[in-house]
Amino acid sequence: MATSPNSPTLRSWIDIPPTSDFPIQNLPFGVFETDERGPHLAVAIGGYVLDLYAASQHGYFEDLVELGDAQPKVFRRRSLNAFLRLGRPAWRAVRQRVSEMLRHDAPELRDNEEAVRQCLLRQTEVRLLRPIKPANYTDFYSSIEHATNVGTMFRDPANALLPNWRHLPIGYHGRTSSIVVSGTDIKRPNGQRKAPDEDLPTFGPSRQLDFELEMGFVVGTGTALGTTVPIAEAEDHIFGLCLFNDWSARDLQSWEYVPLGPFLGKNFGSSMAPWVVTLDALEPFRIAGPVQEPAPLPYLAQSGEHNFNINLEVALTPAGGPETTLSRTNFGLMYWSMAQQLTHHASNGCNLEAGDLYASGTISGPTPDSLGSMLELAWRGTRPVPLADGTERKFLLDGDTVTMRGYAEKEGIRIGFGEVTGTVLPSE
């Protein structure tokens, strides 16, 4: 019986500091290129990437029948999508094999200097690309604290949650074309906005640019149009999770969104982290979600642990200035689980596709220092947020860099998500 790649006793022959997001128990998937190589699929290990195409060419996956005849070419792609379509047995087989290759007592790769040189590259020497080509993108609204805060600010504190909110995971379709990888600058969008005290709308740079701290999950196994997904099987379709920043122009959004929802206030750019942490790697971090009251309808009812205990934080760094941590929260707080989101999404027969991205919506906690957007942190501009450089923010300024980080931790093992970061450029 092979050792589980999640076993806390595993250690690697690669030197990995204990603060690294990428110990041997993690092995998240991504895509990279260099001037000479790629794009190739890769796994993160410590400060390195393991080039899966190179490893495949060196024969390390030769006996993985789960890959069929897809290798090595499935690893020489610009996105994980083709690999995702191979299905969970293939994802698991590769992660298991990579784990075996990197164990401290496995000489096969460790002692092959030429193979190490070909397969392992420092992360600082590669360009990490957007890991998937998002087939479809849906953004949910599943944090009860966030939905309550927004309802309190913009509607009625006594009836902050809309009548449908506790009955179904509210979501909307987002734009796939403008989803970019971490590190991509975000240009402040122009657009129409009309403040309540203005008679007419004007067109110009957004005056209320914001971030939204989110997690996204990537679907690996699709469904056929007209079929549904029983809630007990929902997680079978999920490949993994990543950090996600749903940049938002609040002034554009509030002018345009009635009655058909967010549109240009969102689709100028969304940032995803380069690493997708597998659901398998997160198994040790399952927790129960909040009690749902009223109980969801039967098709959404689930018991057991379907939330994940993932610490999250968001930080802001002004141009040249020191970083300020704005907020710390936890993904485990989400009212609606990913399984419920997925089952609801497919409940009308809507087909899922490999490479689909489903984001959580802003993740806010119950306290003022655990809020996932500037809108909430500065409470609609009424309580500006102080920064370490002595300035304050109601919304984002040009030059501001927003960085989100996340990790799960247990028994000394830290399963990290890397970071998703982006800098605001001035509008044109």
Next chain:
Amino acid sequence: MATSPNSPTLRSWIDIPPTSDFPIQNLPFGVFETDERGPHLAVAIGGYVLDLYAASQHGYFEDLVELGDAQPKVFRRRSLNAFLRLGRPAWRAVRQRVSEMLRHDAPELRDNEEAVRQCLLRQTEVRLLRPIKPANYTDFYSSIEHATNVGTMFRDPANALLPNWRHLPIGYHGRTSSIVVSGTDIKRPNGQRKAPDEDLPTFGPSRQLDFELEMGFVVGTGTALGTTVPIAEAEDHIFGLCLFNDWSARDLQSWEYVPLGPFLGKNFGSSMAPWVVTLDALEPFRIAGPVQEPAPLPYLAQSGEHNFNINLEVALTPAGGPETTLSRTNFGLMYWSMAQQLTHHASNGCNLEAGDLYASGTISGPTPDSLGSMLELAWRGTRPVPLADGTERKFLLDGDTVTMRGYAEKEGIRIGFGEVTGTVLPSE
């Protein structure tokens, strides 16, 4: 100087009845396959498809420098997308050449029996496929009559249009995975719904299944993230137009759509026609749109003729029953033009992609017999629509087939769109 493929004096050596949607002046693009062949790109001509891959292999496009080294493989694809990426010079060159090949006085193809056998297939003998793989899909809400009707029914007849409606073309992102080609059955979706007189939502088959008569336009030339499209250049990005049915489950939609817009009430299926009529072929049918009051902001201001005079109709055929025409309207009525929609969409820097689909929203006219949805025709169920078989409808029943047709006509030339049709299957 080559004769314009739009010239009304052109006629083909193929026998084309005057009622055909596909005279030599049209030449819309699509994709087909048979048991032995394809998928290949094609052009419709009368009752035939001209197989572009076969034509390319026979050398008919050999001297089209606009195709570069893309042929013949660009014509052996499951979608138009790769062809779209070649750009307008390539689209025009192929349409021009096909026009020349099919002219009554052009012997090159006409007199080559073997080539005719290879290149021309009866439409009844091929399967027409979804012509594009939609890269992104946005649905607008640009008929002032439709928006007014909905506002009157669900909000306030005195203030039917929301404050933003006359200032910008309202739109939202839709789901690409569930866009299917005409002829695909549509399964009645299950979902959550709660009527105003019910205390709690229930889950089950939609009781208010509807169609929406729309036109979609296909973007052929994309843009880079962070760039915009001046309104004078917007039409340069449009490849062509097609009929579109945005099936809608009104009960699901009304329960879920506040505050983030339509979601499961729409994404169980949308139908597009198999033929995309080029914007070039529609040049003779330009008309001015309605006067816009107040005048749009400068970035949306346009003069000249940017609407298109296209007659539209929708018909319903119960299982086994005769067809009833439900409505006749015209695409020229749209308040917001396609150019305005596209420029608005890109005004925040959102990038467009080849293969993007942008639908108009329901196209309703000003009279009770020109409404584009059952919701409006039966006025929220208060005035059931009589059918030719003696039954009546408030919404769609299982077994109902909805068929939409459209054509532009001038100087005896009819540029038709074929049809988009679909039959409602019972839910599971």
